[in-house]
Amino acid sequence: MSESLNVGMIGYAFMGAAHSHAWRTAPRFFDLPLAPRMTALAGRDPERVAAAAGKLGWDSSETDWRRLVERDDIDLIDICVPGNLHAEIAIAALEAGKHVLCEKPLANSVEEAEQMTAAAEAAKAKGVYAMCGFSYRRTPALSLAKQLVDSGALGPIRHVRAQYLQDWLTDENAPLTWRLDKTKSGSGSLGDIGAHIIDAAQWVAGSSITGVSAIMETFVKERPVGGDFVGLGGVGGADGPKGPVTVDDAAMFTARFAGTAENPGGAVGVFEATRFALGRKNAMRVELNGAKASLAFDFEDMNSLWFYDAADGPNSGFRKIQATEPEHPYTGNWWPVGHGLGYEHAFTHQVVDLVGAIANGEQPTPSFADALRVQRVLAAVEASAEDESRWTTV
Amino acid sequence: MSESLNVGMIGYAFMGAAHSHAWRTAPRFFDLPLAPRMTALAGRDPERVAAAAGKLGWDSSETDWRRLVERDDIDLIDICVPGNLHAEIAIAALEAGKHVLCEKPLANSVEEAEQMTAAAEAAKAKGVYAMCGFSYRRTPALSLAKQLVDSGALGPIRHVRAQYLQDWLTDENAPLTWRLDKTKSGSGSLGDIGAHIIDAAQWVAGSSITGVSAIMETFVKERPVGGDFVGLGGVGGADGPKGPVTVDDAAMFTARFAGTAENPGGAVGVFEATRFALGRKNAMRVELNGAKASLAFDFEDMNSLWFYDAADGPNSGFRKIQATEPEHPYTGNWWPVGHGLGYEHAFTHQVVDLVGAIANGEQPTPSFADALRVQRVLAAVEASAEDESRWTTV
Amino acid sequence: MSESLNVGMIGYAFMGAAHSHAWRTAPRFFDLPLAPRMTALAGRDPERVAAAAGKLGWDSSETDWRRLVERDDIDLIDICVPGNLHAEIAIAALEAGKHVLCEKPLANSVEEAEQMTAAAEAAKAKGVYAMCGFSYRRTPALSLAKQLVDSGALGPIRHVRAQYLQDWLTDENAPLTWRLDKTKSGSGSLGDIGAHIIDAAQWVAGSSITGVSAIMETFVKERPVGGDFVGLGGVGGADGPKGPVTVDDAAMFTARFAGTAENPGGAVGVFEATRFALGRKNAMRVELNGAKASLAFDFEDMNSLWFYDAADGPNSGFRKIQATEPEHPYTGNWWPVGHGLGYEHAFTHQVVDLVGAIANGEQPTPSFADALRVQRVLAAVEASAEDESRWTTV
């Protein structure tokens, strides 16, 4: 096989498991120009990180992320920890000449994101690359959406409609995890899931958000501390002590997108992110309405892309494209048509594209600069929500 | 049969056809306490109104709506003309002691709506009733949604999500009809279809909107004058003269709902009305997420209500209730289960409820006061959109 | 208006209500060359038939159907009674020079159906026409399916897949109505709902069934006599006396269709009719798979036709066509796009087409000969089921 790419990963919770699977799986289904090696896993608790390394397939473990940055046998640092740690780690890694894959949102503030982007630009000049993990871009159906827009199939885009609806905080006794602590997570639904639809919308539409008007809400102000964790949320104790929720439960905003040569007026958008949409488990949805065609995606039916082409005339209708054809992005390396992929495949595709870009000396996408654009939107949403929903330019 | 209720209707276009069908059909499927008689139809052109009266089943025709108000043999005036004429007609009719059914939106301004509401209050004291034609309330599935909320099934409501998506103006050469002329229609998508989802959301949620932040957009600024009309839109001439579109093509806003004893925080809402959502033909959608259950309705699948009940436990899921059971609102008078109803049935049910209320000496709903509440939201949306999307109380 | 067509109808239950609505409504939405007049309604009980005539809008009533046949002021007899009475009435009416609209299935035996067809042929020579009420043909989405097949869009058809799934007999205590009595209904699910999918499949596919292999089943052998009737079924008494169910609860069969010049091999088919598919309320479904395209219809979503066109290439997918465009069958006379129609509209369209054919001196479809073809399939299904499912030619 080809030259190896030695990876060190930091963090081994939900995202760590997904990234590990991706590093392990990508070379089995795709021909990679570099052979990823799962060299080391870092975490704070020696026993737990060693156990996780064994379970997830890493060759060794470290209890300080700085060790990964120092080690000569590490080529790439994969950051899977809460957002408050992203900037320090990513900048140190880039300065040490390590490629970086950093989970989203890029940072907990625009300032940090700017510093990270500056570090990434500096590293790029030396052939060291940074990428942000907006993994949904690599879900085949959403990637196909991007292809359709890029092909001009939609014509000028008038509407963007994006929602990320979950329900795991509906129970008032779900426990107070780090995701509800602003010092760790930066924000609540906005940064966690809102960031995904902001990135997806800007990327698929091929245009940036220029301004927003927002409201945000925290429905449940206090939650039980401790409790047993299950999935993203957990089962808390209704009777025990409670602590304050310091992030948003839901964020909603209207938006305008930059005009383009073809579409000088630009599109208008409506966004909503919440963890209180009871019954919606992972409804990450993006719909675009153009002058010639429309498309709609919902992650709860992740192998399909709905496409409406006005050229079909009176017998037009939203087509349920099963994005599993050999011609579709990534799917030719997997199973026969109609044999759907799952959530984690996007992470595998992320590894495929990242490794390919590094081998080719090209900037992988989304770059930190792309992620900074998302961060600026997050900041504008918060600013508008705090200022009577006034229109806030990005 | 029972005593008659003599109806005079003004206007005979799209809405006039729907209302005529309703007056004709209601007594055939429902036992009405008063027998509606289609006494007279009013319109300006003598030949066309006479032809329409014959076609639609009215006993006579008039060329001036004032004649209907004057005629002693008319008990109820049904107003199916553009919004700029509503106030004058409705007030005159109520003052003349005629019951009134007025199409929505109630008026083209809050001031008119207030005057109409005052007239309705005065008339009510004399046993004369006014009702506004937010007909979607009588679509069985949406009416079932209201029942479920009223029963407490949803618990405190956190989210309201309402869209009315159409696409008949996507073509830039669709002609400049009265619906695009602010002096006649008052507004564009906002008042035409946005009003429906505002009314539906407030009614189903059982709570009023207290404030909004909005943006509005007119994508196509000029359109061909003249042209042949088809459906709501038409086929214009791309090369002929054009005139200015003076209304909005799309309106989007976030909202907050009044708290209630059970739900002191109130719900947050996101609304969108557009005629440019290519591929969406009549997607009038309302979704509510409560603490205990959720429900979702889409008029494009109008005989179904989706209902999610968290009490179903791990095997919960959105249920597709076919709202055609004998126990469901209105449907017991129609066909066996699963034999769906259509758009016009809501108008027939509107007649049923209106006639029943009049016979019982009760206020039919939605009252003009209810419709005024919608009008105030429309005004707040416009005000916010003109003031940098600033939060605007209703 | 135009010359009148005086109608006499026999029976006023479920079908009678649907037909009355159609006669009343058709001229209001369509320009008919003859003006239907609802002249007389016949039933056995004088009081009940008189009340029904008033309610449904008939000018007079009779207590013997023979009187309708004798009356000079009746031009057309509309037969809405159980199948055991069809032959006698239809033949008498045709011989008396009356046009006939007869509910489906045409008769309770092939012999009767043959006699009726012979009478219809004889009458046709005198300008008197007979039609069988397979009303689903006039549901716009299914009619659009027929247009697509006729246009050659599907290419050679390989598969026909048809189901009619209801659930109103699932309850073992649903009462023993006439529909469960073989002497009145001829058969159970087979003739009642199976006949609809047989007709629809043959009509849409443009090819006749040539042979079948079948099984039939009666799950519940005895049911309560008496009881209160609700919808198609009713609420019986679990503890009262019971009587034998003499018809099938479910019928399932495989089939082959005649080859055509374009498709010499012919299609294969699978059919299922049942009233025990719990949760399926009125799932009348037809799917065709051709070499070039496929289509699928489900009455529970009656305003949509799903269409898959292989010519769309890798981005093909089943399109949800909302069959409400002005270009679609019948819909241009109703509401704007996306404003769905209901169950009863097919009956209105049936009247439109029947009146048009009579006025033009043309044979309306489905003719009695078409309905006889269905009857022969029903007989072959029963014969096969009684003979170890052996292949039985039609």
Add this chain to the structure above:
Amino acid sequence: MSESLNVGMIGYAFMGAAHSHAWRTAPRFFDLPLAPRMTALAGRDPERVAAAAGKLGWDSSETDWRRLVERDDIDLIDICVPGNLHAEIAIAALEAGKHVLCEKPLANSVEEAEQMTAAAEAAKAKGVYAMCGFSYRRTPALSLAKQLVDSGALGPIRHVRAQYLQDWLTDENAPLTWRLDKTKSGSGSLGDIGAHIIDAAQWVAGSSITGVSAIMETFVKERPVGGDFVGLGGVGGADGPKGPVTVDDAAMFTARFAGTAENPGGAVGVFEATRFALGRKNAMRVELNGAKASLAFDFEDMNSLWFYDAADGPNSGFRKIQATEPEHPYTGNWWPVGHGLGYEHAFTHQVVDLVGAIANGEQPTPSFADALRVQRVLAAVEASAEDESRWTTV
């Protein structure tokens, strides 16, 4: 980690890739009592098998499957080759004391399947186990269906409705692969995909098929030899030489299921398997209608199970259960709710259950005896189709 279980796999095409992924992935997400080791891969071509071993992650390769059976360091033989080779390999492996996982259908004839089952029974007495790879049983939504039936939620089952619809042979120029050669594959759609729905139906319903009546069809009698293979099918040359298709393109049959104590009458069933259902990519569907509840599954929406519970009363409706809750089969070891799984996860779960059974000294399911029951149905279908569709007992 725990004691190892050394696996030798034979074949490395579509199924080989899926099985390799499963062996590799299972221990990363599940705690296994034995540690699978991917010891050796066997294939005929030395270079290709060595390359495949490297790509798929096997430690070594062999060019004769007999070597795997002989090697002492192999504990389990995983058979992923065409059906004509199953019997010889499986029997040799079992006799050599190796556990066996054999792809479905178990064999190409009942005779072979009986011999294999006898070998499995003999081996079981020595603590050596055999399992057949009806992997769909381990798709969480279908496994949940089984749980619901076993819990009694459905009550007596009246209807089974199963389809496996694909379309990859619709093109008449798709090439003549081994799957179309009866000597290799045993049958066409019947054994390849029909076997899956027969197994799934019997397993979920908890009852065996007792008799069938069938038709089978080969629409395209000759196909191009050679050609490039893509997915399951391929792209052939329309102008080159052709060879005969010796298997069925489609198989359809009605069936009856054995009665049970609770349901003495037994269910009736309708089955259809085809590769010519244009537009249906992998529609593996099973629906059961019971007296108390119904359920429906479609692999094209593989993470959902539709469940209708009559106990929900008038507001019942098919619930779309997203089978991704921690309480659902297998899913707690993967991602948060709503983050769907893909096709290959069923193979991973198969490994989990197989390893667990071996470690516990329990018979894994489906056993060869279970698979033999499927084989007998396949044989009865073929016998009926060749005998005028006559009812054929299994």
